[in-house]
Amino acid sequence: MRLRVSGDQTGNEYDLALVMGEEVAASGLPHGDLMNDFVEAICARDGPRTAKSRQAIVETLGEGAMVDAAAVIAAFNAYPRMADATGIPLEDAKEAATAEMREELGLEAFNQG
């Protein structure tokens, strides 16, 4: 949801399907391909791919960008585990606000047994 809000505020348009692993390069997100490769490499625990991706981000965006990207990826290896381990649902307001997005991404399929 925040990705869409961020785009609304900056006037940029982003294809939300990119978070589901579809073509990132054409999504409109600046350096989306670099970001995607980094998050996939870290989450897959793929050391060589992580090293290559890290170097690409440092060379293109700088060391600070790489550190902040790693930090966000680390944080979002926590929030989902906290939510899933305790069974917390989406808040009502958030559920309503993301209904269109979940439809767009096909996430409702996960709730239909």
Add this chain to the structure above:
Amino acid sequence: MAQAYDGAPVALRPDLRDALNRTHERLAQTGSWLSGRQRLDVATEARNAWDCPLCQASREALSPYTVTGDHASLGRLPDRWVDVIHRVVTDPGRLSARWYHDALDGGMAEDEIIEVISVAVQAVVIDCFTAGIGMDRPAPPPASPGEPDRKHPAEAKTGPGWAATIAPRDAGPDFADFYDNESHFYIRRSLTLVPDETRRLWDLLNHLYLEDPRVFELDGLERGISRAQIEFLAARASALLGCYY
């Protein structure tokens, strides 16, 4: 005295470096329901979970309950604790109320479950970050002596999921500040059954991500990537874990 993340191979924001150092030390300190030794053992078992054949088979199965056997554990913790840790680490997208109640029925106190989850999560987070920046995992600090006070908050009630939590309206004067700035999100509430532990966890998370996710376009925050890039990484990491919260 130099701390673990003072020697990072890249420059870290000072607030982030300090939060990582605090978390690293706290993994070995006496917790609310776990001793320092137990917390270190939980963190070590969380790291061991990735190599567990049962977990690998379970992840590939249609349902984790169709695979039986024993976890490949380090043997330092009870089997039920090991199951909680391994499932949280390796297959979080398919955790269920049944899994949680199995842990309770197996003799774990609910407060213990929550602290075990929190410590396992912190181990995963630290490892993700250190791997990301190309740093070797720091050696664990020695376990602190001392016993946890094992104090159960009477104001905790089951909900909004299957775990007991302290709702903002029920928070006493010593915990009400945790919900300051309208931060009543369910995710913030998720592990509040163990108030001091949830503060320890969020002390790290606030510096990795954003203390107040309501801010627009990083007003006043120093970050090397844009808000849109941050939210893409957040959403993509969650999707890769099979979580759509």
